[in-house]
Amino acid sequence: MKTVRLLVGTTKGVFFLRAPAARAAWQVEGPHLPGRAIYSLAHDGRGGRQRVWAGAASMHWGAVLVPTDDWGRTWDEPQEANVKFPADTGLALKQIWQIAPGLDEEPDTLFCGVDPAALFRSTDAGKSWEVVRGLLDHPHRERWQPGGGGMCLHTIVRDPANADRMWIAISSGGVYRTSDGGRTWTARNAGIRAEFMPEKYPEFGQCVHKVVQHPSRPGRLFAQNHWGLYRSDDAGDSWQDIAHGVPSDFGFAMTIHPHEPDTVYIIPIQSDMVRVAPDGKLRVYRTRNGGRSWEALTRGLPQRRAYDIVLRDAMTTDSLEPAGVYFGTRNGKLYASNDSGSSWRLAVDGLPSITCVRAVVADDRKPARRTKARPSARR
Amino acid sequence: MTRVVFLIPTPLRPYAAGRSRIEIDVAKDPPALGDALEALWEAAPGVRDRVVTEQGEVRQHVNVFVGTESCRWSGGLATPIADGAEIAIFPAISGGVC
Numbered sequence A: 001m002k003t004v005r006l007l008v009g010t011t012k013g014v015f016f017l018r019a020p021a022a023r024a025a026w027q028v029e030g031p032h033l034p035g036r037a038i039y040s041l042a043h044d045g046r047g048g049r050q051r052v053w054a055g056a057a058s059m060h061w062g063a064v065l066v067p068t069d070d071w072g073r074t075w076d077e078p079q080e081a082n083v084k085f086p087a088d089t090g091l092a093l094k095q096i097w098q099i100a101p102g103l104d105e106e107p108d109t110l111f112c113g114v115d116p117a118a119l120f121r122s123t124d125a126g127k128s129w130e131v132v133r134g135l136l137d138h139p140h141r142e143r144w145q146p147g148g149g150g151m152c153l154h155t156i157v158r159d160p161a162n163a164d165r166m167w168i169a170i171s172s173g174g175v176y177r178t179s180d181g182g183r184t185w186t187a188r189n190a191g192i193r194a195e196f197m198p199e200k201y202p203e204f205g206q207c208v209h210k211v212v213q214h215p216s217r218p219g220r221l222f223a224q225n226h227w228g229l230y231r232s233d234d235a236g237d238s239w240q241d242i243a244h245g246v247p248s249d250f251g252f253a254m255t256i257h258p259h260e261p262d263t264v265y266i267i268p269i270q271s272d273m274v275r276v277a278p279d280g281k282l283r284v285y286r287t288r289n290g291g292r293s294w295e296a297l298t299r300g301l302p303q304r305r306a307y308d309i310v311l312r313d314a315m316t317t318d319s320l321e322p323a324g325v326y327f328g329t330r331n332g333k334l335y336a337s338n339d340s341g342s343s344w345r346l347a348v349d350g351l352p353s354i355t356c357v358r359a360v361v362a363d364d365r366k367p368a369r370r371t372k373a374r375p376s377a378r379r
Numbered sequence B: 001m002t003r004v005v006f007l008i009p010t011p012l013r014p015y016a017a018g019r020s021r022i023e024i025d026v027a028k029d030p031p032a033l034g035d036a037l038e039a040l041w042e043a044a045p046g047v048r049d050r051v052v053t054e055q056g057e058v059r060q061h062v063n064v065f066v067g068t069e070s071c072r073w074s075g076g077l078a079t080p081i082a083d084g085a086e087i088a089i090f091p092a093i094s095g096g097v098c
Helices: B008-013 B032-042 B044-049
Strands: A004-008 A012-021 A027-031 A037-044 A051-058 A063-069 A094-103 A110-115 A118-122 A151-158 A162-171 A173-178 A208-213 A220-227 A229-232 A250-256 A264-269 A284-289 A295-297 A316-317 A327-328 A333-339 A346-348 A354-363 B002-007 B022-025 B062-066 B086-091
Touching: A004 A051, A004 A327, A004 A333, A012 A037, A012 A250, A012 A264, A012 A346, A012 B008, A037 A110, A037 A354, A051 A094, A051 A162, A063 A094, A063 B044, A094 A151, A118 A151, A118 A264, A151 A208, A162 A208, A173 A208, A208 A250, A220 A250, A250 A316, A264 A316, A316 A354, A327 A354, A327 B062, B008 B044, B032 B086
Parallel strands: A037 A094, B002 B086
Antiparallel strands: A004 A012, A004 A354, A012 A027, A037 A051, A051 A063, A094 A110, A110 A118, A110 A151, A151 A162, A162 A173, A208 A220, A220 A229, A250 A264, A264 A284, A284 A295, A316 A327, A327 A333, A333 A346, B002 B022, B062 B086
C-alpha cells in the first residue's frame, strides 16, 4: 500500500505528515529536533535506505546535519559537528540550506549547500564532509553579497545523465555550473536581470531564488529570481524571460511536475519591499507549456485577506499520478493538492513558520499484528 | 597544574556524557581561559563544536563566565584562570526564536 509522507521543516523543528495514496487526510507528528530551525530536509532512498537528513540550526549552538533511519523515532545526533569549514578558510558555518543526495549510481554521495556560500560533498553516505574547493576558491566569491537569508548556497541541481555536471545557485551570486565534477565553475546568468544593481545584466551577482529541472530534460532549467521568471534551454548558457501573465514575478518557491517537464509551479509575492501574497489572494501559478503562459490555481486557497508567503524550498511535488503538490507558508499552514494543483486543501494549520517541504512515496507494508503480551515466566 | 571546574548547561550535557560538572587539570601554568577550554575540548569534543565555531570563536549567542564575569568583558580567551576557578557556559538570552 502506497503512503505519502511529507517532511516539513519549520523554524522550530521537523514535522512528519502521513496519508494514504488518496492524500485526503493527513496525520501529523512532531516536532522532532524541537526548537531548531530546519532550513533543509532530504530523503535518501538509495541503496535500500529510508533515511531522512535534516539541516538543523540552533541559534545558540550552531548547525549540524542530523539523520534518522526510522522516520524520527531516533535521530543520530552527531557528537562532533559534521559540516565544518577548514581552519584556513577563516569561515564558520551559519546555516545548512540544501541537502541533495547524489545520483543512483553513486549511492554514498551527498551534497549540501550552506551559508556562507559553499558546497560540501560527502562520499561516505554522510559520515564525513569536505568543502568543494573549486567553488570555495572561485574568484567571484569576494563580490558575492548576502541576501535577507544570509549569503546562502540554497540550490543544487544535478544532471541525472552526467555525474560531472551540476548547477548551484547563490543569493546573491547567481547560477554557477560545473562540468568537471566541481573542479571548475562558471557563472551562468546571461539574460537574468539584477534589478538591484546599476548594471542590470552582470556576469554574476544575481539573486536567483530557486532553480528546477525535470530529470527527463537535463539542461533545461527554470529559475525564480529576485524579480524575474526564466527558462534556459541550453544548460544555463542563456535565459529567457517567461513571466507572462503572473501578478508579480517576485517570489521564492518553484517546483516542477514529476511527470510533465513543461509543468512548473510558482507562488508569487507582491514585491521585495512588501512580501505578502499579491492582492491578498494566495495563488499558485502553473504553466503547462514551459512558461509561455501561466494559470492561477485558487480552488481551496484563501482569496481574501490572505497574506501568506512561501519560502524557496517550501513547495514540492510527490511522484504519484495525478501528482500531489504541497506547500507550507510562513504562517504555519500546509496546503496539499492531490490533483496536480487544480484544487487544494488545508492539510494542517498552526505549525511554526514553514521553511521547507519534501514528499516521499513509500510502499508501507502493514505491520505484523502484535500478539498479546504474555506474562513473563520469570519473576 | 591548575584545576578548574566547568559547569555544563542542560542542552550540552548529551555531548558531555550527561555530566553537569567537569573537573579538569590544565597543564599550562598559569593558564588562560583558552587553555582551560582546550582541556575541556579534549574531554568533550562535542561541547567544543557547540560553544565555539570551527574558527575557535565563542559563538555569538553563547556566554562563558569565569566566576561571575563574562569573558567578553574580562579579556576573552586570554582571561587568566586561577586554581579552583569555576567556568560556566550559558546560552545567551539573545539567542531565542519567537
